[in-house]
Amino acid sequence: MTPPSDNNGVLESLRLELRRGCLVVAVLAGLRTEQYGYTLRKALAEHGMEIDEGTLYPLLRRLEAQGLLVSEWREEDKRNKRFYKISRDGKAVLKQMLAEWENLGTSLDAILKGEAHGTAKSLPAGS
């Protein structure tokens, strides 16, 4: 039997894995209004989605490289800040991801309630 301390490690790793996919949706949703990194991080934290700067900024760069965000450097309070905003492509992707999120939630609810037999039976044999 796995000792409780090991279970905690496994749980933490699974929790991080689960959060990783959600973060992209949260960031895209958070950037429907223009923000710079620090305020975005605070806004996400206020909604219970804490994210450290070492995760957020590389993620923002990756999403920008994928064309889902646009950014520009501007001066605010005599300091240079990089403001991010969701792009047109980003909006379309966010819409699709939210639909996917809803589907996943529905499927998971059905599985948890033990109503997933119909779905399993509809799969072709051998799949």
Added chain:
Amino acid sequence: MELLNRYLQAVKFWLPRAQQDDIITELGEDIRSQVEERESELGRKLTDAEMEAFLKQRGRPLLVAEKYLPHEFLIGPVLFPAYWFVLKLVLTCYIVPWVAVWGAFMMLDTSYRIQHTGFGIVRDAFTLWVIALNAFTVVTVVFAVLERAKDQSWLFDQWSPGKLPPVRNIEQISRFGSATELVFGIAFFTFWWLKILTPTLFDSAGVTITLAPGMPGYLFATFFWCFLLLGCGNIALSAFNLVRPYWTRSRRAIRASLNFAAALILLLLAKTHAGLVVSGTAVPLDKAPEISRYLTLSLGMAFAIAAVVCVIVGAVDLWRMRGHDRQSMRHRMAF
């Protein structure tokens, strides 16, 4: 903020040159905002100790920078299992026999032992290190090249399930293998019976190879009969395997016993330093002793290598015997 600048400089060092300034400005801005917020909560500036604790919480500069770097692999997770398998194969088939043969020589050959003690052992260890390093480097370079090429569709997409090898049953004996063993066994038996009784082993094209005189008659007779018995045993086993091509515990035990016995005899034979003499019209007189010495040494090495191979084959049989029932059941369940 001097400590913060030092921290940012350390992070910057590890970042890609083209993005250094961009990332550092943004990261610095975030950290400064956090510091200011903390200071406004406290109503005072952070002390050096507090600043240090705050930065320590952000993480080691290398680890912070690493998150901005592209994830690159020398050998990625897709190829790593194959890479690991080949490395283990090289270790088993190349380095382990090398060490085993070296060990056999150290135990059996007095002159070899004298030459290879003291500084000699350091030289041997270095040789082994070079061999291991070369093997490791070649395997790693090949897999690193494959890693770069794995996105080329021709390398991984051009495959067909129909071309996969048939399911391998380790309890099944190849009839071709048994037939080959039988042919070689009979050939060896004939050679042994006809040739070994005369001191001339080879006589053709002006080259004659004979057994060097010196081995006592009773010792020669013992080896002669031992090999003859082993030959008979192997021929009988191959013939039986040809008729009933599947392994049983008893047949594995017989093969293991034959191999361990052969290893023992080969090692004893190597220890007797059975010599060979080369002569004949095609062999220059002044070179004959040197050629004979090399031939004798090669014969000793061949005995040692053959002994190691016999031990490995015998050990594999014992290991498979141990898990015979379990493996058979697993195989039946899997396929």
